[in-house]
Amino acid sequence: MTKKISIIVPCYNEEKTVDIFYKAICETFKKIPNYQPTIIFVNDGSIDQTLPKLRKLVQQPEIESHYLSFSRQFGKEAGIYAGLKNATGELVTIMDADLQDPPEMLIEMVHLLETTDYDCIGTARENRKGEPPIRSFFSNMFYKLINKISDTQIVPGARDFRLMRRNMVDAILELTEYNRFSKGIFSWVGFKTKYLPYKNVERVAGTSSWNFWGLFKYSIEGITDFSTVPLIVAVWLGLLVMVIAFLALMYIVLSALISGNPTRGWSSTISIILFLGGMQLFFLGIIGNYIGKIFLEVKQRPLYIIKEKK
Structure with missing residues (x-):
């Protein structure tokens, strides 16, 4: 048959x-x-x-x-x-x-x-x-990463x-x-x-x-389609930075009270602010990527439009 x-x-x-x-x-x-x-x-x-x-x-x-x-x-x-x-x-x-x-x-x-x-x-x-x-290096890294953070395993x-x-x-x-x-x-x-x-x-x-950029974007799509771990990482890293910032603030306050000297280091303070601002923007980008996917899904546009067939 x-x-x-x-x-x-x-x-x-x-x-x-x-x-x-x-x-x-x-x-x-x-x-x-x-x-x-x-x-x-x-x-x-x-x-x-x-x-x-x-x-x-x-x-x-x-x-x-x-x-x-x-x-x-x-x-x-x-x-x-x-x-x-x-x-x-x-x-x-x-x-x-x-x-x-x-x-x-x-x-x-x-x-x-x-x-x-x-x-x-x-x-x-x-x-x-x-x-x-x-390209080979990043491809191998992609498979290792997605298989660690996703329940869906890819060979x-x-x-x-x-x-x-x-x-x-x-x-x-x-x-x-x-x-x-x-x-x-x-x-x-x-x-x-x-x-x-x-x-x-x-x-x-x-x-x-x-090309390399196209494959990189495709790998990001794969990770965010099958894992929410990037969002979880953003939460825990944000908490860690908040705790470190709080401890640093307590140290500065106590140091000023005990020694009576004003806090120095304007340039280092600005550097820390810029670092934290960049981290916030980075994680906003991760969140924005997930929100963008929701936006595309709820519009319910067709996946493709056929102009000609035979």
Whole structure:
């Protein structure tokens, strides 16, 4: 019996990779003929020739393909959610068009789902070879930090590339939150998952749309989406500074009463005031980030707007 697999491919400026990706998927599924793939390309407001290429690709007879094209760039998270909403397969996978998610791994992933009771087969990079050292360092720190402060555990190096059963996909679609961090959502829904390690693969063509600042903001989103620890830290650190300031004040008062000398150190006082003011602004920023998320949620705007589809 033939089973249908939906392949979700978020795309942003991937004109150099979509054709290569399509051919790689064709070659992969020749080795697992009992499975019928359907590719769902999600064009996230690309400004190159990605959309014209997708229009041509969906006319190709080898594999059934469709595309959704957003009215503007809404981000990869919106692309993933749109793909999941439109996926109809019994099995669903998410892949990058740049072939950093090796298509040949689908063969083992399909086999494991069919021969075990796992609900999801995920992937995790063993290393980050080929990336700038600073990016690798902060990425490793992110996984260590979020796993310490959040109840939702994320496997270090985990990718969005995973093969899921329909029941897991339906559970993910029930989470309609505006602020989305898919790696956390995949773990939060709690289905039984096995991760396959693999070595880092460089892009087959083109350049990544992710830069260090974009990844940093994405990591902050992940932390604040799945943990309130930053707020708790702000409270306890504020109390600690208040106690230290009170003790320092008592020392100054007692010193003035006992010695009779006026308190000196105008410059040091100003420095302390500036330090405390900066700390207050920093924690106001943390609180503001959480309030901003509430603001976006209560507006209930759609995660994306589709301009064209086929």
